[in-house]
Amino acid sequence: MAPDHRHRVTIRDNGGSFTCGADDRVLIAMEKGGKADIPVGCRGGGCGVCRVRVLEGAFETGPMSKRHVGPAEKAQGLALACRLYPRGDLVLxxxxxxxxxxPVEETAGS
Amino acid sequence: MSMTGVLRPGFAQVRVLDLDEALVHYRDRMGLELVEVAGDGRAYLRAYDEFDRHSIVLREADEPGLDVMGFKVASEEVLEFYAGKLRAAGLMVSTIPAGEQPGLGRRVRFVTPTGHAIDLFASMERAENGPMIDNPDLWRTEPRGMRVIRFDHCLLYGDDIDATAAVFRDVLGFSLTEQVVTPDGEETIAIFLTCSTKAHDLALVRYPGKGKLHHVSFLLESWTDIGHAADLMTRYNISVDIGPTRHGITRGQTIYFFDPSGNRNEVFCGGYQFYPDHPVRTWTADEAGKAIFYYERALNDRFMTVVT
Structure with missing residues (x-):
């Protein structure tokens, strides 16, 4: 069970799982935990590499490039994990x- | 070549998602001086050793990337000469009136075949507190943060880099210093161009899209300053791409990192001097790892694909 104020983040594609504080960004919490379940790009909301779809859970987002998450996509639960703050446990x-x-080349599923 | 045409990169106007975050990064961490935040919200910054008023312009927008890169030319006559040459080469040329950026003269704008807006200009106001010129000390006050000396160059990603390079070489008089080609020599993957004796003033990498920014680069004094910059990146949780390391291409010592909006920056030092009688250095793609990251000898996906 996650410690107080930390939320469980699960990646449906690969079963990856880690915890993230409410004031932490999901991608950064993942990296701090030594995980690589979501690809890491610029970490600043600019490049779109870490885009995820939030399947379950409450969240907030910081500024993200509209090229990668436009208003309609945002409404559908798409977000850049580097700008994603959990407000509960998340499934992505x-x-x-x-x-x-x-990625440049096709890679085997991790 | 005595430099009588295009002198050097003069400015880059970069889009950021949040201007306050960007100012902390460029002013406090990298050490640029904030010249002003103008009425339209754009922020103008300058490195401590630059004579001109500003070299980095930050514009808040909902998508990061590069608005325009500006090159300074030797005179208004040269500016007019290049405007004519660009038109004769079939490029769409427009004029940006003086004062569109504070302190900046008239600009001649063209769009490269890779979709990048490039401005030429001859006149910019001198900085109020620019480098000393009478019995000059190193600086007026000690440099801050990463102690960046100047805005140095950009690496731009786009599709038809051969056509863009041809504009810079054939119309604007740049020289090709170094390139990466496929092993059969059929296709150019990366192109390094200079208008000076630097190993590059502009770099281009092939990418299936138009108008992309790979990085905006700043000069540091030494490998020691690269280490200091790396210390600051850890202290302040700056997003690092790779480094400290060295490039095979240009031989520069480097760190790549990202501003808070995901635009890639570089701080680097060193690199060879180029003269126009030097032959072109060529890498084949099978050695691209060493060409780009000389110590790691391998490329990473992020370097090749993450752009704004």
């Missing part, structure tokens, strides 16, 4: 922005 699906090239 990877959804790399179609406007970025990452």
């Amino acid at each position: 699906a990877l959804d790399v922005s179609p406007h970025c090239l990452y």
Whole structure:
């Protein structure tokens, strides 16, 4: 069970799971925990590599490039994990922005 | 080549998602001076060793990236000469009136085949507290943060980099210093161009899209300052891409990192001097790892694909 004020984040694609404080950004909490369940790009809401779809749970987001998360996409629960703050336990699906090239080559599922 | 045409990169106007966050990064962490936040909200900054009024312009927008990169030319006559040459080469050329950026003269704008807006200008006001010139000390007050000396160059990503390079070489008189090609030599992957004796004033990498920014680069004095910059990046949780390391290409010592909006920055030092009689250095793509990251000898996906 997660400590107080930490929320459980689960990645449906690969079963990845880690905790994230309410004031922490999901991608940064993942990296701090030594995990690599979500691809890491610029960490600033600019590149779209860490885009996810929030399947379950409450959240808030900071500023994100509208190229990668436009208003309609935001309404559908898409977010950049580097600008994603949990407000409860989250279940996420990877959804790399179609406007970025990452990854270069097809890689086996992690 | 005595420099009588295009002198150097003069400014970059960069879009940021949050101006306050960006100012902490560029002013407090990198050490640029904030010249002013103008009435339209754009922030103008300058490195301590730059004579001109500003070199970095930050504009708050809902998508990060590069609005325009400006090159300074030797005179208004040269500016007019290049405007004519650009038109004759079939490029769409427009004029941005003096004062659109405070302190900046008339600009000639063209859009490269890779979709990047490039401005040429001849006149910019001198900085009020620019570098000393009479019995000059190193600086008026000791540099702050990463102690960046100047805005140095940009690396731009786009599709037809050969056509963009041709504009810079054939119309604006730049030289090709270094390139990365496919092993069969058929396709150019990366192009490094200079208008000076620097190893690069502009770099281009092939990418299936238009108008992308890979990084805005700033000069530091030494490898020691690269280490100091790395210390600051850890202290202040700045998003690091890779480094400290060295490039095979240009031989510069470097760190890549990101501003708070995801625009990649570089601080670097060193690199060779180029003269126009030097031959072009060529890397083949199978050695691209060493070409880009000389110590790691491997590329990462992030370097090749993460752009704004």
